[in-house]
Amino acid sequence: xxxxxxxxxxxxxxxxxxxxxxxxxxxxxxxxxxxxxxxxxxxxxxxxxxxxxxxxxxxxxxxxxxxxxxxxxxxxxxxxxxxxxxxxxxxxxxxxxxxxxxxxxxxxxxxxxxxxxxxxxxxxxxxxxxxxxxxxxxxxxxxxxxxxxxxxxxxxxxxxxxxxxxxxxxxxxxxxxxxxxxxxxxxxxxxxxxxxxxxxxxxxxxxxxxxxxxxxxxxxxxxxxxxxxxxxxxxxxxxxxxxxxxxxxxxxxxxxxxxxxxxxxxxxxxxxxxxxxxxxxxxxxxxxxxxxxxxxxxxxxxxxxxxxxxxxxxxxxxxxxxxxxxxxxxxxxxxxxxxxxxxxxxxxxxxxxxxxxxxxxxxxxxxxxxx
Ligand code: HEC
Ligand code: HEC
Numbered sequence: 001x002x003x004x005x006x007x008x009x010x011x012x013x014x015x016x017x018x019x020x021x022x023x024x025x026x027x028x029x030x031x032x033x034x035x036x037x038x039x040x041x042x043x044x045x046x047x048x049x050x051x052x053x054x055x056x057x058x059x060x061x062x063x064x065x066x067x068x069x070x071x072x073x074x075x076x077x078x079x080x081x082x083x084x085x086x087x088x089x090x091x092x093x094x095x096x097x098x099x100x101x102x103x104x105x106x107x108x109x110x111x112x113x114x115x116x117x118x119x120x121x122x123x124x125x126x127x128x129x130x131x132x133x134x135x136x137x138x139x140x141x142x143x144x145x146x147x148x149x150x151x152x153x154x155x156x157x158x159x160x161x162x163x164x165x166x167x168x169x170x171x172x173x174x175x176x177x178x179x180x181x182x183x184x185x186x187x188x189x190x191x192x193x194x195x196x197x198x199x200x201x202x203x204x205x206x207x208x209x210x211x212x213x214x215x216x217x218x219x220x221x222x223x224x225x226x227x228x229x230x231x232x233x234x235x236x237x238x239x240x241x242x243x244x245x246x247x248x249x250x251x252x253x254x255x256x257x258x259x260x261x262x263x264x265x266x267x268x269x270x271x272x273x274x275x276x277x278x279x280x281x282x283x284x285x286x287x288x289x290x291x292x293x294x295x296x297x298x299x300x301x302x303x304x305x306x307x308x309x310x311x312x313x314x315x316x317x318x319x320x321x322x323x324x325x326x327x328x329x330x331x332x333x334x335x336x337x338x339x340x341x342x343x344x345x346x347x348x349x350x351x352x353x354x355x356x357x358x359x360x361x362x363x364x365x366x367x368x369x370x371x
Pocket of ligand 1: 043044047048049050094103104105106107123126127132133137139140141142143147158175
């Protein structure tokens, strides 16, 4: 009789535990749509769409009224200056010197001021060929030359993600800078994303067609402004500001002038936490987008940079930093991606309940035995 009670109790507990586990695994496997949106969010984050297309918080909008701390935030971790309540709503300003200010556009699904009335094909053409829905050429601060090589499936998921974000009403004034004479790129279709198991191809794809390192790391011809493709990712572009002057680094595997002597871990740390080999915090380098990289993708990027990319011998001038900008990183940099592998709260609760049930079963059995 006693044994049968224990047995049936054990059965009931195991059943509850099994049901609980089944319930979490069902809720944890999202529908195809949700999985698509999640993937699109990932691609968009490493491609930098939210960084360029989200406006600054109000207190960062007037460049003349910035505090020294705010200027440091903009230099070291611009993501903290973005107004997350207006995610992807456009209006971030790119000052282009004498030709004027360029504003990013509203990518949220708002019908009047965003992409709400665009077709998917129109969004795709803007992303990959640089033509907007009126047939006008976009100014190439928008990196369509990078996304031109993006895989069809990745483009589709980015568009699905854009449809899923909150619609924000934010009217962006018409562009005042002319793009007349600029060329649209031909649309490439049928491109597929290499698998993570092919590190060289996956890394090349991410660096060249998704993350767009080239815009800041390839030197440009002073006369024409065209990137010098024979020095691809060879660095040396100057970026002057309140911090002093920094140069996009030579991120090719050249031993003397590039990252040839950096360890894989050092390259990964620079990429994902914005810390140089010597421990100095990098200025203007958008690591906060890349900190979302999955560990497989991060390894592929590092592999490509260190083992596949042709080495370019190009000495980058020494930086000259103003006071307050020579910051060294803390000894243990925050690992923004550390939470990636953690269990979700729901799973933790269910596992917790399971453990409590098991413990009470054991206690029950022991009590019975000693009674
Ligand atoms: C380096 C900054 C930057 C990044 C990164 C960036 N964009 Fe843009 N984007 C711009 C700018 C600037 C414009 C406006 C160009 C113009 O007005 O000529 C623009 C325009 C657009 C437009 C045209 C919208 C319209 O109303 O005309 C679309 C669509 C777009 N971007 C989508 C994206 C997507 C999707 C991503 C990420 C995969 C992305 N952008 C990443 C800067 C950026
Ligand atoms: C918005 C411009 C921008 C983009 C995009 C960008 N970087 Fe950088 N990066 C910089 C700047 C500027 C520096 C130098 C900053 C300094 O010295 O403080 C830098 C520095 C680096 C360094 C350190 C190099 C050295 O010699 O100190 C590495 C490594 C690096 N970037 C990798 C990448 C990779 C990989 C990508 C693409 C996935 C990328 N960056 C995209 C602006 C950028």
